[in-house]
Amino acid sequence: MHANSANSANSANSENVFLRNDDERQRKVQSLNMNTSPPQSSSIRSSRPISMFVHPQEKQSLTSSTLEEQQQQFVISLTDISQSFDQESLSSSDNNAERSNDIAGLVKLLFALERVKQDSLSAKAYEYGRMMIKLAKNMQESHENNDTKQGSYGENWISMLKLHEAIGENRVKFAAAIQEISEEAKLKYEIHSEDWERTILQKNGDLAPNPKPKTLPKSIFSKQPKSPTQLIKMEEDARNKAAISDDTYKYHLSIANSSRHEYYDIHLPRMITALKETADECDIGIQYHLARYAYLFENTMVSDALTISPVNPEDGPSLRKVVEQINNEEDYYSYIRVYSSKARKVKNFDIPYDPYNMSEQAISIIKPKNIFGVDLAEQMARDEHEIPVILIKCAEAIEQTGGLESKGIYRLSGIQSHIQKLRTLFDRNSESVNLLTEEQLIADINNVTSVLKLWFRELPDPLFTNAMYYDFINAAKNSDDRKRVLELHDRVNHLPDPNYSTLKYLMNHLHRVVQHQEVNMMTVQNLGIVFGPTLMDNEGLNDMAWQCKVVETILENYLGIFVQ
Structure with missing residues (x-):
């Protein structure tokens, strides 16, 4: 009866603790949700931390103090959730603790954020833009140094090179924006990883060492002869101790079984639910960053298109107009006029016979x-x-x-x-x-x-x-x-x-x-x-x-x- 009553009390207390922790965790997670969304993200869940996924245009409207406060709240929420999981796992048996440690491997889903960085860097937009700028400058220097066609062809060729140089600069700006996104995601990931590792180390440090096994009293196996009275007394003592040990074993066994039922019926579903929410946040973050990437890439392509073919005439001629302005015939006559004065006049006369001078x-x-x-x-x-x-x-x-x-x-x-x-x-x-x-x-x-x-x-x-x-x-x-x-x-x-x-x-x-x-x-x-x-x-x-x-x-x- 004593064991059952203690077991019931412990179960009730632990349940109340976990309910309070769960309510606290839900409250903190909900406080992190923001009403902002990426472009074309009406169908995406709105439960995402603003500190992890902030669009550059949205970030301009937020003050630095607001961003820092949101980042601190998000870090505190992750730490509290991790500590609540650690307290729940410590309240169960050693076997339950080992099972709960396996959940740490599932958190590797956060590496999906690193995948976004790899995808953005794989585009190599910066290298593309830098090489285009270098190629345009080299072609311009080669055109100026070498004896190439001048006139309208040369002028329009220089204009074409400047257009390509502008495209390269747009690509460099695009790559810088993508790099900024990846660096922010990497920084958030490293901070959260350090917090997770710190909580794991704290949990392992609180576990009590295994007690040493008890040894039987040496008096039972003593070689000195015992009297019948002593033997009877020792037998009664041993029987009483065995009964106490049996009751203790049953008590702890009931506690262990109660903890197992509590883990599988309460804690495991909660952890799976929390893990599912974390996975959803990762998916939302990846989708959001991809949306940002598409937005930036679309802007870059539009900028390239406007550079090649401007809408407003005051922005300069388009690439096709530049090519159409080449006048080969006028360039030819201009070349003749420039170099005719420098050319040597050719006299039409018979070549005289010049006999070979032999040695x-x-x-x-x-x-x-x-x-x-x-x-x-x-x-x-x-x-x-x-x-x-x-x-x-x-x-x-x-x-x-x-x-x-x-x-x-x-x-x-x-x-x-x-x-x-x-x-x-x-x-x-x-x-x-x-x-x-x-x-x-x-x-x-x-x-x-x-x-x-x-x-x-x-x-x-x-x-x-x-x-x-x-x-x-x-x-x-x-x-x-x-x-x-x-x-x-x-x-x-x-x-x-x-x-x-x-x-x-x-x-x-x-x-x-x-x-x-x-x-x-x-x-x-x-x-x-x-x-x-x-x-x-x-x-x-x-x-x-x-x-x-x-x-x-x-x-x-x-x-x-x-x-x-």
């Missing part, structure tokens, strides 16, 4: 200036030289490379293949030949002396001309040395000018060779033997000795004949 090396191959086998006077007149080039270059090469001290110079012959190669080079263009660079050919100085002697031998008319051949032979036959020198001097002075200048240069060179006769072993007599048949007609072999005598006498008296 000297190529000309020497196509039109070689042959010197071998060509009359001395003819080649000197052609090349406009007083002394043959081959004689000058061969003499300089011999003197500069130490050939004057070469033993047997002009007496020894060179390599035939090298001699022919030097002949080919001189026959192409004697002026371009540089013997000092032909190291392989002049490694043996006899190659140079041999090609020079070959050139003298192949002259059509020898250096001592055929017409004066016998004059030189007869003068050489004179036994008087003085008269022989005078007669040869007279014959040399009667030589043609090309022959005289060539003979003078050759004798000057041979005079230097004779000066090194102690080294090269080439005396006047030896050089006379080499150059006698070379410089005179060698058809008469019987006159070879006199030919050598002519060269020997002239070389021996070089200074008296040519210098003094």
